Amino acid sequence: SAVISQKPSRDICQxxxxxxxxCQVDSQVTMMFWYRQQPxxxxxxxxxxxxxxxxxxxxxxVIDKFPISRPNLTFSTLTVSNMSPEDSSIYLCSxxxxxxxxxxxxxxxxxxxx
Amino acid sequence: xxxxxxxxxxxxxxxxxDVTLDCVYETRDTTYYLFWYKQPxxxxxxxxxxxxxxxxxxxxSGRYSWNFQKSTSSFNFTITASQVVDxxxxxxxxxxxxxxxxxxxxxxxxxxxNP
Numbered sequence: 001s002a003v004i005s006q007k008p009s010r011d012i013c014q015x016x017x018x019x020x021x022x023c024q025v026d027s028q029v030t031m032m033f034w035y036r037q038q039p040x041x042x043x044x045x046x047x048x049x050x051x052x053x054x055x056x057x058x059x060x061x062v063i064d065k066f067p068i069s070r071p072n073l074t075f076s077t078l079t080v081s082n083m084s085p086e087d088s089s090i091y092l093c094s095x096x097x098x099x100x101x102x103x104x105x106x107x108x109x110x111x112x113x114x
Numbered sequence: 115x116x117x118x119x120x121x122x123x124x125x126x127x128x129x130x131x132d133v134t135l136d137c138v139y140e141t142r143d144t145t146y147y148l149f150w151y152k153q154p155x156x157x158x159x160x161x162x163x164x165x166x167x168x169x170x171x172x173x174x175s176g177r178y179s180w181n182f183q184k185s186t187s188s189f190n191f192t193i194t195a196s197q198v199v200d201x202x203x204x205x206x207x208x209x210x211x212x213x214x215x216x217x218x219x220x221x222x223x224x225x226x227x228n229p
Contacts, residue, residue: 001161031215042205042219043159058216090157096215103149103209103217105159 023093028073120220137206
């Protein structure tokens with residue numbers, strides 16, 4: 001499986017500000033995904049990030065709110081813009097493993113918006 | 115559209131008991147993949163198993179076993195002789211071949227194993 005790290009591991013932010021979350025993988029991967037897990041709830045896919053192309057967003061998520069970069073095959077960032085308390089969640093990045101359709105997750109970023 | 119249902123929100127057992135976590139899925143694809151993940155209190159999501167739709171063989175890994183039945187669209191997970199360290203939220207997830215590896219998760223089951 002891939003080794004995935006995320007920065008920051010947690011943060012407390014003020015309403016109206018933005019936070020950029022980094023995801024680093026120890027090997028080159030084609031597809032990276034960003035998920036959100038609101039308190040006490042399941043995971044919801046925000047977008048799929050492929051290197052060299054625009055991210056593909058799921059219904060209910062827009063690029064202006066969650067801009068994503070994917071500059072190379074080992075790195076991606078997710079920005080949570082103009083934050084509100086409703087954005088308080090765990091944000092997780094994931095990648096496909098070498099074996100098709102096995103998806104591995106980073107440790108997550110716990111975001112609290114006050 | 116794909117959907118995963120984990121009807122058990124919370125389960126509490128005493129150590130050494132066996133426990134089964136239920137997962138029912140819906141999909142129109144003939145090729146799909148089913149997963150189980152464990153999320154301990156630390157929050158990290160730990161991959162447990164992947165099963166493709168063409169392989170209905172049950173699988174056993176130590177104290178863990180999985181029962182996949184296409185006839186009932188179920189992919190249940192059993193922990194034998196549960197331990198306190200098994201306490202976590204367990205998620206069942208589905209990925210359709212036509213969905214580009216996107217995972218749809220169930221709501222999760224909180225398992226508490228008491229000493």
